Amino acid sequence: MAYAIEAHGLHKSFQTHEAVCGVDLAIRQGELFALLGPNGAGKTTTIHMLTTLLLPDRGSAHICGYDVVHDAAAVRRHISVTGQFAALDESLTGMQNLMLFAELHGYNRKEARMLAEKLLESFNLVNAGGKTVGNYSGGMRRRLDLAAGVLSQPKVMFLDEPTTGLDPQSRRELWDVVRRLVNNGTTVLLTTQYLEEADQLADRIGFIAAGKIIAVGTPEQLKESIGGKMLTIRLKEGSDPADICRLIESEYGLEAHMDDNGSIVKLVAGEAILAHKVIGTLLDQSAMIEDFTLSEPILDDVYFALTANNGKESGS
The missing domain is CATH 3.40.50.300 (P-loop containing nucleotide triphosphate hydrolases)
Incomplete structure (x- = not known):
């Protein structure tokens, strides 16, 4: 080569x-x-x-x-x-x-x-x-x-x-x-x-x-490395994204991340049935959800996952 x-x-x-x-x-x-x-x-x-x-x-x-x-x-x-x-x-x-x-x-x-x-x-x-x-x-x-x-x-x-x-x-x-x-x-x-x-x-x-x-x-390999579909949840003004992330992790063992302004929570949900369960649980807990989408991962998702994980490993 x-x-x-x-x-x-x-x-x-x-x-x-x-x-x-x-x-x-x-x-x-x-x-x-x-x-x-x-x-x-x-x-x-x-x-x-x-x-x-x-x-x-x-x-x-x-x-x-x-x-x-x-x-x-x-x-x-x-x-x-x-x-x-x-x-x-x-x-x-x-x-x-x-x-x-x-x-x-x-x-x-x-x-x-x-x-x-x-x-x-x-x-x-x-x-x-x-x-x-x-x-x-x-x-x-x-x-x-x-x-x-x-x-x-x-x-x-x-x-x-x-x-x-x-x-x-x-x-x-x-x-x-x-x-x-x-x-x-x-x-x-x-x-x-x-x-x-x-x-x-x-x-x-x-x-x-x-x-x-x-x-x-x-690009295809990196997107596939995410491990499933991405669930993106847009929150209403006044909601607490940190609480929602903690709830998702405690109920399903899934790691969720919020964007910089706290209006969007994203997580790898794998299949649609799991995503629907997550949304159902949040609605049952009166979470303030504006809307949500389930989609194939994009490079933004790869970037966020890699840099977030690296930050944890380095102790930052």
Whole structure:
């Protein structure tokens, strides 16, 4: 099996805080791998080590076979990194930006123009090529930034929350661009705060929490790991979700969780008959239920279950 990205036992600490503690990764060539986790879980630190921006304290990592510490220059020749903010000159046009990047990569002016024209067409920016980037929409900027990122024909792209702040239509347009990159053989490591995005794009997903990889699998495998259907109970204003969670656990031995604002309680109910029993018991106890649904789990449910369980194991 050929891996574009490999990491073994990566560790990184900042003073007394261990941000990454033993990350292992094996990402295949041509795969889109999404790395998900809460803020502070270690996603950005891991990416910074893989892209040679930070030296690991311990462990090793290789990109396209090159060691990120001892062969850092070779690693940089094979990768492209696109962050949350477009690295573009807003006073230049889209065409001028791409030509500038091309010339920095060693193309002469004629070659740079030909490449820029090709990229503008590939990223659906032909009509915007003559406009200054300062007048671009957020979605157009992100597409131009990706176009600049693929200009060097990288084998591996790191996309760090590329659609943050974009409207739904712009996000979907960017998804199409990312899909084309993967279809053309580029390996992509994606971080995102949108679980739907990972579900739509990723071949496999890794969840990271407290600096450790806690689960890896395809979206389908991760959803199946929940173990049954999800019962979602929406509560009326004034209800006590903590009491409802305790009642469900005492009566059925099921662990229920409430959302941040306390208006929704969720639990794995398995089959419909058990879900109906739970609802019947709550109604018998005069629980203030607005409505409820029974559905197949989604990545949000996986994310919540994994991060909640990890918090308990770590004592937080």
